[in-house]
Amino acid sequence: MSVRVAVGDTAVQTVPETLEFVTAPPGLMTLRRFSLDALDDVGALFAMRSTEREGVRLFLIPPRVYVPEYAPTIDADTKAALGLGDAEPVLLVVVHPGEGGQPPTANLLAPVAVNPATGAALQVVLDGDEWPLRAPLAAA
Numbered sequence: 258m259s260v261r262v263a264v265g266d267t268a269v270q271t272v273p274e275t276l277e278f279v280t281a282p283p284g285l286m287t288l289r290r291f292s293l294d295a296l297d298d299v300g301a302l303f304a305m306r307s308t309e310r311e312g313v314r315l316f317l318i319p320p321r322v323y324v325p326e327y328a329p330t331i332d333a334d335t336k337a338a339l340g341l342g343d344a345e346p347v348l349l350v351v352v353h354p355g356e357g358g359q360p361p362t363a364n365l366l367a368p369v370a371v372n373p374a375t376g377a378a379l380q381v382v383l384d385g386d387e388w389p390l391r392a393p394l395a396a397a
Contacts, residue, residue: 260293262347263300263322272347273376276305279338282369282380288313291378303349305369317349320365323394329383331370338379339372346370353391362391 259271278289288307296302301322307313320327331346339346348368355361365388371378 260295260303261300262303262319262349264319264347265321266325269300270347270373272371272373275308276369276371276376276378279377279379283367283382285313293317302352305349316352316354317369318352318363318394320348320350320363320368323363324365324392327365327388329365329368329388331381335370335379335381339370339377340375341372347373352394360393363394364390365392366390 258274260274261269262272264270272293274293276291276293278291281287281289285307288309290308291305292308294304294306296304296316301318303317305315305317327348329348331348336342336344336346348370350368351364353362353364367380367382367390369378369380
């Protein structure tokens with residue numbers, strides 16, 4: 258099975274609903290297998306749940322839906338690790354829910370890159386300081 262991910266204003270791409278990380282995402286110990294569950298009908302909000310440890314869940318969004326100018330360069334080594342060749346991965350970013358009246362934030366510094374054909378995934382820490390670790394996602 259697959260899930261639909263909004264990758265732009267009207268563009269949608271499908272990715273497998275099971276993600277297999279090449280290496281465990283930072284902070285998630287040795288966990289590598291996750292389900293990607295759509296939380297809406299348009300592909301703009303997801304829960305990524307560990308299939309190896311109950312209760313481990315992160316919220317993800319396709320960043321270009323919320324931050325249209327988001328266009329980081331994914332390096333050739335990352336693409337090779339995902340088995341993409343020259344193709345581009347689907348990018349998702351981790352969202353931290355807002356607390357105490359603060360808006361939710363998105364980690365634009367470390368997107369999750371996904372091979373849309375296989376579900377191979379890797380959380381990539383981008384070079385430079387162009388994209389913040391906690392970008393506010395305030396309503397327009």
